[in-house]
Amino acid sequence: MSTAPQLVVHRDKELMAQAAAARLITRIVDAQSSRGEASVVLTGGRNGNGLLAALAAAPARDAVDWSRLDLWWGDERFLPEGDPDRNVTQAREALLDAVPLDPERVHAMPASDGPHGTDVEAAAAAYAAELAAAAGPEDHGPVPSFDVLMLGVGPDTHVASLFPELPAVRETERTVVGVHGAPKPPPTRVTLTLPAIRAAREVWLLAAGEDKAEAAAIALSGAGEIQAPAAGAHGRTRTLWLLDAAAASQLPRNLYPAASA
Numbered sequence: 001m002s003t004a005p006q007l008v009v010h011r012d013k014e015l016m017a018q019a020a021a022a023r024l025i026t027r028i029v030d031a032q033s034s035r036g037e038a039s040v041v042l043t044g045g046r047n048g049n050g051l052l053a054a055l056a057a058a059p060a061r062d063a064v065d066w067s068r069l070d071l072w073w074g075d076e077r078f079l080p081e082g083d084p085d086r087n088v089t090q091a092r093e094a095l096l097d098a099v100p101l102d103p104e105r106v107h108a109m110p111a112s113d114g115p116h117g118t119d120v121e122a123a124a125a126a127y128a129a130e131l132a133a134a135a136g137p138e139d140h141g142p143v144p145s146f147d148v149l150m151l152g153v154g155p156d157t158h159v160a161s162l163f164p165e166l167p168a169v170r171e172t173e174r175t176v177v178g179v180h181g182a183p184k185p186p187p188t189r190v191t192l193t194l195p196a197i198r199a200a201r202e203v204w205l206l207a208a209g210e211d212k213a214e215a216a217a218i219a220l221s222g223a224g225e226i227q228a229p230a231a232g233a234h235g236r237t238r239t240l241w242l243l244d245a246a247a248a249s250q251l252p253r254n255l256y257p258a259a260s261a
């Protein structure tokens with residue numbers, strides 16, 4: 001199946017979050033119906049958290065069997081456990097604390113005061129090992145075939161903690177790496193690499209707001225993944241860009257989907 005990106009453009013970021021939450025519920029329910037379980041990779045950032053908050057408010061959230069859902073993270077800010085800036089802390093507040101998840105299936109990335117201390121490379125290696133342990137023979141390498149992997153897109157085209165031109169985006173072997181000197185605070189982070197991201201069945205990129213318009217246009221116009229990491233994020237069966245009208249405002253006309261609302 002082609003992984004050419006598909007685009008859906010919504011009127012504004014609120015509608016985008018609600019529609020994406022509805023889409024995610026459906027995707028999880030479908031996966032659980034066919035395989036008995038589902039796996040989703042969460043993203044940090046306002047759009048990812050907006051989606052989780054919309055999901056928390058959606059009555060259809062009860063259609064999900066939360067106890068048979070694995071949650072992973074695409075990246076994490078390497079900070080102490082419970083820090084309000086950690087992506088997992090924000091996800092807990094937005095949704096996770098409100099639904100009956102199996103704690104064993106909530107795979108938060110290590111914190112900077114965890115078993116590896118401030119050694120971000122060791123923390124990354126431990127997460128890579130956790131992913132490898134969860135991968136089965138049917139998977140395509142040392143990472144499970146996530147049903148949906150979500151990524152917020154930064155104004156510089158970064159996704160997860162893969163920033164343009166930094167070493168992490170050039171990684172071709174390891175599935176998880178430590179990041180030093182990230183331009184978005186905090187500077188030290190843990191991130192999935194592009195090969196790990198591309199193990200997902202579906203990759204959804206979320207972009208809302210005018211400050212994302214240039215990034216979306218660049219990433220969708222054939223830019224290279226080292227300069228524009230979002231361009232290298234695609235799923236094995238589907239790559240979906242979920243945008244609001246402002247973020248879509250600089251897309252070349254041939255990419256703008258006429259029927260989106």
Ligand SMILES: O=C(O)[C@H](O)[C@@H](O)[C@H](O)[C@H](O)COP(=O)(O)O
Nearest residue numbers: 044045046047152153154159160
């Ligand atoms: O740790 C983080 O900050 C992220 O995981 C990062 O990759 C984020 O998703 C983008 O920067 C988009 O963030 P917004 O949705 O807030 O613009």
